[in-house]
Amino acid sequence: MIQFLSKNTKAIILIILCLYSPFLISINFQRAFSFQNDLLFNSNSSITYELNYTIDYQSYKVSPTVFEIWVARVENWSVDQSSEIHTQINPDNVVNHTLDEFDIYNNSYDYFYKEMEGISGDQSFNLQYNYEITSSGIKYEIPDNLTLDDYDKNSNLYQFYTSYQPNLEINDTDIINTAQSITDGKSSLNEMIEAIYLYVVKNLQYTVLSIPIGAAAALSTKSGDCSEYSSLMVALLRTIGIPSRKVLGISLVNDELMPKYEAEVGDVWSYSTEANNIPGHAWVQYYIPNMGWVSADPTWGNSLYESGQDISQYLNQIDYLHLITTIGDYYGMGIDPPLDLLDSDEEGMPEFPFFYPIGNSTNYDFTWTLDFKIIEVNFAEDAPTDWITIFLLAVGGGSFLLFALIGIAAIKKSKSSKKEYYR
Numbered sequence: 001m002i003q004f005l006s007k008n009t010k011a012i013i014l015i016i017l018c019l020y021s022p023f024l025i026s027i028n029f030q031r032a033f034s035f036q037n038d039l040l041f042n043s044n045s046s047i048t049y050e051l052n053y054t055i056d057y058q059s060y061k062v063s064p065t066v067f068e069i070w071v072a073r074v075e076n077w078s079v080d081q082s083s084e085i086h087t088q089i090n091p092d093n094v095v096n097h098t099l100d101e102f103d104i105y106n107n108s109y110d111y112f113y114k115e116m117e118g119i120s121g122d123q124s125f126n127l128q129y130n131y132e133i134t135s136s137g138i139k140y141e142i143p144d145n146l147t148l149d150d151y152d153k154n155s156n157l158y159q160f161y162t163s164y165q166p167n168l169e170i171n172d173t174d175i176i177n178t179a180q181s182i183t184d185g186k187s188s189l190n191e192m193i194e195a196i197y198l199y200v201v202k203n204l205q206y207t208v209l210s211i212p213i214g215a216a217a218a219l220s221t222k223s224g225d226c227s228e229y230s231s232l233m234v235a236l237l238r239t240i241g242i243p244s245r246k247v248l249g250i251s252l253v254n255d256e257l258m259p260k261y262e263a264e265v266g267d268v269w270s271y272s273t274e275a276n277n278i279p280g281h282a283w284v285q286y287y288i289p290n291m292g293w294v295s296a297d298p299t300w301g302n303s304l305y306e307s308g309q310d311i312s313q314y315l316n317q318i319d320y321l322h323l324i325t326t327i328g329d330y331y332g333m334g335i336d337p338p339l340d341l342l343d344s345d346e347e348g349m350p351e352f353p354f355f356y357p358i359g360n361s362t363n364y365d366f367t368w369t370l371d372f373k374i375i376e377v378n379f380a381e382d383a384p385t386d387w388i389t390i391f392l393l394a395v396g397g398g399s400f401l402l403f404a405l406i407g408i409a410a411i412k413k414s415k416s417s418k419k420e421y422y423r
Contacts, residue, residue: 045137046136047376047377052128056124056126056367064116065116066114067115068111069125070357084132084133085130086132089128091112091127094113096113112127144190152289161244168231169214176239178199182199209227226281231246234246246285247282247284248326249280249325300313300314
């Protein structure tokens with residue numbers, strides 16, 4: 001067909017097509033990058049790492065003392081993470097060691113009781129775990145037609161996770177009014193959850209606190225850290241009747257507290273009390289009928305909001321850099337032996353992310369280290385192939401090559417014609 005066109009027409013078509021081909025390729029590279037970004041929350045994307053977890057306590061008291069500690073084990077949690085202990089080295093001369101496999105939230109705890117013998121005897125406590133853990137990216141699609149009426153409101157799960165607990169003051173007037181105002185006119189679970197998430201993300205100012213202050217105080221001061229972001233979101237969700245809970249653990253970040261999404265085999269993270277760099281973190285889960293527990297991280301959503309990025313990235317989804325250590329809101333119920341909360345009339349505590357030790361208050365050293373090493377990376381190897389991207393890339397690349405060859409042929413023909421003319 002090209003041979004029937006005039007030389008000027010051929011030239012115009014060639015120019016247009018040559019300009020168009022790089023544009024087509026550019027579009028497809030953008031699609032490819034977008035697809036890669038989606039891998040962050042793809043359930044086929046995961047990292048597997050070895051975790052060496054060590055607790056050291058050394059008493060320097062002259063007289064004998066007692067050391068007790070409850071240590072949360074890193075557990076399997078549905079599709080979020082799988083965990084296996086390869087080795088566990090317990091301290092010497094322990095008087096009592098028990099494993100409580102399930103508290104009310106299904107957390108597990110090792111309990112140790114050791115008598116320190118004084119300055120001339122055994123004064124040390126050393127506990128070591130070696131785990132292999134796989135953390136996965138999760139993205140949930142909540143059906144738009146689900147409403148509060150879809151819950152079994154007589155179930156134990158619903159009753160427990162919509163109730164008052166310390167730091168989750170769902171009986172507070174401001175919390176009640178705020179929750180009702182945020183969700184007014186919204187009927188689906190999706191709409192209500194999104195409205196509450198956006199409110200927390202946009203209205204709290206990130207401020208590092210030494211102790212958790214709870215949802216009511218966070219709402220009043222409009223400030224807090226990850227604990228307050230999570231507590232406020234949970235309290236608002238519970239107030240309108242959506243079962244929810246806090247999640248505690250570690251966020252795998254570098255020295256600048258930035259997540260490393262492009263994880264590679266051999267990457268390491270090292271955290272310790274000595275370096276004062278342990279990135280403890282809290283986020284949120286809410287229960288959706290016929291789906292189970294769905295995750296969100298309003299704190300990281302706020303970070304995206306402050307930097308002008310898409311804050312919905314941490315709504316109804318979570319990445320593979322969130323390591324769960326414990327789940328729940330107020331710890332103490334179901335822990336055996338019971339937590340010995342010194343100088344407190346409370347029966348539990350609002351946060352139990354790692355361990356709870358009791359020893360002498362002076363003349364001791366206490367160190368805790370967490371060493372992670374990535375041993376396997378899987379970025380959506382089993383994800384469905386993006387055939388549209390592949391097709392368009394092939395077409396774009398093939399078109400560019402074809403038009404380049406046509407251009408070269410046209411130039412050669414033009415030169416040949418000129419030679420014939422001058423002969």
